Amino acid sequence: MNALEYARLQFGLTASLHFLFVMVTLGLVVLVAAMQTRYVVSGNPVYGKMARFWGLLYAINYAVGIATGLVMEFEIGLNWAGLSRLTGDVFGAPLALETLIAFVLESTLLGMWIFGWGRLGKWLHLALIWGVAATAMLSAFWVMVSNAFLQHPVGYALDADGIARLTDFGALLSNSALWFALLHTVFAAMTTGGILLAGVSAWRLRRAHRARRRRELGPDDHELFRRSLRLGIRVGLIGTFFTISFGYAQFGPLGDNQPTKLAGGAKAAAEQAAMVERFGPGDYLPSEWVIPSLEAMTGIANLLFLLLFVAQVLTFRDTLIRRRWARPALWMLTVLIPVPFATAILGWIVREEGRQPWAVYGLLRTADAVSPMSAGALRWSTFGFTLAVAALAIVDWWLLARAAARTPGGEFGTDEETGENRELQQEAMA
Amino acid sequence: MSNLWYGILGFCLVAYFVLGGLDQGVAMLLPALRGDGERRAALNAIGPMFLGNEVWAVGAAGVLVAAFPRLDGELYGATYPAVIAIVLGLLALNAGVQLRSRGRRRAGFDALIAASGLALALGWGLLLGVLLHGVPLDAGGHLHGFAPLKDPQVWFTGLANVLLVLVHGAAFLVWRLDAGPARERMRRLVVRLGPAAGGVAVLVLGGWYLKAPAGIRHPVTGTVLALVIALAVVAAGLAAKRLTATRGGGRVFAASAVACALPVLAAASALFPAVLASTMDPGATVTVDDAAAGGETLRLLAIGAAPLIAVLVAVQAACWWLFRATGSRRTSLYW
Numbered sequence: 001m002n003a004l005e006y007a008r009l010q011f012g013l014t015a016s017l018h019f020l021f022v023m024v025t026l027g028l029v030v031l032v033a034a035m036q037t038r039y040v041v042s043g044n045p046v047y048g049k050m051a052r053f054w055g056l057l058y059a060i061n062y063a064v065g066i067a068t069g070l071v072m073e074f075e076i077g078l079n080w081a082g083l084s085r086l087t088g089d090v091f092g093a094p095l096a097l098e099t100l101i102a103f104v105l106e107s108t109l110l111g112m113w114i115f116g117w118g119r120l121g122k123w124l125h126l127a128l129i130w131g132v133a134a135t136a137m138l139s140a141f142w143v144m145v146s147n148a149f150l151q152h153p154v155g156y157a158l159d160a161d162g163i164a165r166l167t168d169f170g171a172l173l174s175n176s177a178l179w180f181a182l183l184h185t186v187f188a189a190m191t192t193g194g195i196l197l198a199g200v201s202a203w204r205l206r207r208a209h210r211a212r213r214r215r216e217l218g219p220d221d222h223e224l225f226r227r228s229l230r231l232g233i234r235v236g237l238i239g240t241f242f243t244i245s246f247g248y249a250q251f252g253p254l255g256d257n258q259p260t261k262l263a264g265g266a267k268a269a270a271e272q273a274a275m276v277e278r279f280g281p282g283d284y285l286p287s288e289w290v291i292p293s294l295e296a297m298t299g300i301a302n303l304l305f306l307l308l309f310v311a312q313v314l315t316f317r318d319t320l321i322r323r324r325w326a327r328p329a330l331w332m333l334t335v336l337i338p339v340p341f342a343t344a345i346l347g348w349i350v351r352e353e354g355r356q357p358w359a360v361y362g363l364l365r366t367a368d369a370v371s372p373m374s375a376g377a378l379r380w381s382t383f384g385f386t387l388a389v390a391a392l393a394i395v396d397w398w399l400l401a402r403a404a405a406r407t408p409g410g411e412f413g414t415d416e417e418t419g420e421n422r423e424l425q426q427e428a429m430a
Numbered sequence: 431m432s433n434l435w436y437g438i439l440g441f442c443l444v445a446y447f448v449l450g451g452l453d454q455g456v457a458m459l460l461p462a463l464r465g466d467g468e469r470r471a472a473l474n475a476i477g478p479m480f481l482g483n484e485v486w487a488v489g490a491a492g493v494l495v496a497a498f499p500r501l502d503g504e505l506y507g508a509t510y511p512a513v514i515a516i517v518l519g520l521l522a523l524n525a526g527v528q529l530r531s532r533g534r535r536r537a538g539f540d541a542l543i544a545a546s547g548l549a550l551a552l553g554w555g556l557l558l559g560v561l562l563h564g565v566p567l568d569a570g571g572h573l574h575g576f577a578p579l580k581d582p583q584v585w586f587t588g589l590a591n592v593l594l595v596l597v598h599g600a601a602f603l604v605w606r607l608d609a610g611p612a613r614e615r616m617r618r619l620v621v622r623l624g625p626a627a628g629g630v631a632v633l634v635l636g637g638w639y640l641k642a643p644a645g646i647r648h649p650v651t652g653t654v655l656a657l658v659i660a661l662a663v664v665a666a667g668l669a670a671k672r673l674t675a676t677r678g679g680g681r682v683f684a685a686s687a688v689a690c691a692l693p694v695l696a697a698a699s700a701l702f703p704a705v706l707a708s709t710m711d712p713g714a715t716v717t718v719d720d721a722a723a724g725g726e727t728l729r730l731l732a733i734g735a736a737p738l739i740a741v742l743v744a745v746q747a748a749c750w751w752l753f754r755a756t757g758s759r760r761t762s763l764y765w
């Protein structure tokens with residue numbers, strides 16, 4: 001393999017692994033914020049317990065995920081120097097806005113939220129988790145702005161040295177490759193969060209039924225998972241619906257922006273000829289992986305919608321939990337947990353692989369974007385970074401599984417029962 | 431405009447050297463703390479701020495990518511081994527600190543945390559050393575090897591940063607820990623290490639004088655700042671000496687914070703307006719203006735990002751204030 005192939009492989013692998021974390025972050029944060037809101041507004045302690053239980057999963061995933069984002073950022077600087085040199089003015093600005101606004105702020109707020117349980121006022125503490133949610137969304141927004149520029153460059157002019165200079169920021173924000181893709185991604189993450197919630201809850205409830213005599217779940221915890229299950233199924237179903245809608249909506253702008261991406265047969269040959277005429281000789285068609293990935297994504301999406309619809313119907317009077325014949329549906333929900341993750345990776349393969357051979361469509365070839373590095377150096381960094389990020393992903397899932405299996409209560413140093421800060425209570429008693 | 435953004439980049443880096451230095455210092459000191467209780471108390475002392483401290487590194491990298499797109503490639507390239515050490519150190523430190531209480535092998539995690547703290551403090555110090563030394567950059571923008579990293583003077587600079595960071599971490603613990611053997615040990619460490627770090631800082635300064643790299647354009651400013659570093663860290667040691675065994679430590683910490691803040695400024699102002707000085711061809715030297723993005727991009731960033739830096743500073747200040755109560759953090763919080 002040559003240097004370019006290693007750099008692409010490296011980016012694809014690390015970005016895909018990074019995205020696994022992102023899906024959990026974006027999907028869970030809104031759910032946790034919603035739970036905490038119900039807790040603060042209604043005062044019902046089961047929602048407080050719920051917010052803390054799922055909040056711990058969220059926090060673990062975030063903590064392990066940060067490092068994967070760092071790897072991405074350094075990778076762009078190290079391996080894709082051409083991209084920074086020629087289009088960095090336009091492509092780098094939104095990425096930096098992301099880092100600055102979104103997660104620098106987001107991490108700070110999250111740290112305060114984690115340590116603020118039972119120590120800060122309830123409303124202030126609630127505002128913190130909504131701040132985290134808002135900054136996470138903003139993070140996704142800016143990173144998609146810069147990705148949309150790669151897909152469909154707008155709002156720039158080339159200067160005398162052939163460097164792209166930003167001329168129209170508004171055009172970046174109204175990029176036709178941006179909004180449908182952003183909404184599609186955000187709803188895909190909501191689907192993921194919903195299915196994660198439902199799948200874990202279904203697993204806990206199923207285990208409790210099998211081991212009822214061993215008091216696997218107390219009545220409170222049963223209630224916690226029952227409500228989580230219902231919430232998860234509902235959010236998953238709504239999420240899938242909008243994911244699919246915005247998925248189909250993408251085809252419109254896509255055909256105009258990137259005629260070569262999904263072209264097949266005679267159309268592909270015509271597009272290839274047109275590109276050769278515009279840009280000189282070369283192969284302008286993406287690999288044959290794109291179309292099958294798209295078909296798999298749409299196929300899985302429709303199946304997911306169907307299955308979640310059935311599950312939603314079965315939540316009527318908690319049939320899902322109460323009736324023995326409906327039990328397999330609980331099992332199915334647990335099995336579904338990895339599916340949205342895999343589907344999203346397929347989606348990214350369509351978007352990123354389908355953009356080839358361009359790094360910035362019609363403007364900068366991937367071959368010109370890569371840093372002038374030796375294949376040897378890139379082989380080792382590909383190996384090292386992929387291994388490190390994959391290890392983090394495995395550690396993450398192992399920790400998430402352990403956190404999901406524990407008895408709810410006592411997260412973030414709070415008291416098992418009241419949810420108040422244990423340490424402050426001890427101080428008050430002393 | 432480009433100077434304004436250079437200033438903002440500097441601000442992020444100074445914030446990182448002070449706040450991230452805190453994390454690195456405490457990380458390196460873990461082996462000096464006895465037993466899980468003491469270590470946990472130390473980690474909980476940085477707990478609420480930890481994420482906020484670390485993000486300044488990400489913020490600085492973000493500003494670099496956005497406002498100086500023609501610098502990050504060369505900078506990372508010239509210091510590749512140090513940058514790799516920094517990235518891996520950040521990875522390990524973040525994962526280690528947050529996961530140690532999740533696993534059963536705490537001792538393994540503690541070793542990892544301490545090693546990553548050391549890698550970070552050394553890596554950032556080396557980075558500054560390489561900048562002062564200058565890099566083998568030709569007029570075509572290509573780099574020729576890692577010669578600066580073979581220069582002992584660069585390694586002395588790295589070592590000086592490690593010492594500063596150690597004093598800083600210990601000073602923080604003196605300030606935040608409850609009275610007890612751990613705090614007392616940290617206090618004695620500051621007393622002993624403070625003057626030593628000051629001495630090394632002066633030696634490093636002298637070394638750069640003897641070497642006199644061509645890239646250094648403002649030796650006087652750099653010297654003054656370096657002397658202030660030495661004085662501040664010695665002052666931290668002296669202040670710690672006069673401290674009672676039970677309370678206080680804010681001044682010690684303030685002095686060590688000043689010492690950790692200045693290396694970035696000292697290096698940058700000695701070189702200004704150059705950023706990457708070429709050792710091969712003075713014409714290939716990259717200045718702030720060469721590296722900066724176009725005017726429109728910088729204006730956009732100024733409107734979009736600069737006010738948010740103020741918000742960020744406010745939120746972080748609120749964080750320190752909300753969690754200002756010191757001591758008595760024995761709980762098995764998240765960490």
Ligand code: HDD
Pocket residue numbers: 151180181182184185186188189191192243244246247248250251254261297298299300301302304340341343344345346347348349350351352354
């Ligand atoms: C749970 C995940 C999930 C599900 C169920 C779907 N997608 Fe998707 N899809 C993604 C997750 C995703 C993604 C990871 O979020 C992508 C990658 C880039 C992007 O913007 O979204 C994506 C990209 C993506 C693209 C590529 C856009 C481009 O190249 O610019 C198209 C055309 C579609 N999707 C279309 C669909 C359709 C028609 C679906 C349903 C029938 C569908 N997706 C379901």
Ligand code: HEM
Pocket residue numbers: 007008009011012013015016017018019080083095143144146147150345348349352353355356358359360366369
């Ligand atoms: C996190 C979700 C993402 C995933 C899973 C993903 C996936 C991929 C994959 C599979 C490749 C390799 C394609 C190939 O064979 O060349 C790739 C390349 C690339 N992607 Fe992404 N991508 C993601 C988001 C982004 C974003 C948001 C950006 C922009 C900021 C981006 C920028 C790039 C670049 C620069 C390359 C390498 C150059 C190229 O091959 O064109 N990616 N990505």
Ligand code: HEM
Pocket residue numbers: 015018019021022023025026061062064065066067068069070071072073076103104107136137139140143144185485488
């Ligand atoms: C491929 C280009 C990308 C780069 C360079 C990148 C960069 C980063 C970095 C540096 C972090 C960690 C920062 C911190 O919290 O300290 C991070 C986290 C995050 N990123 Fe990305 N990212 C990319 C792709 C994406 C995509 C495609 C999305 C969403 C659509 C996304 C959304 C997020 C979110 C929500 C976080 C929060 C923390 C987490 O879940 O791990 N990123 N990213």
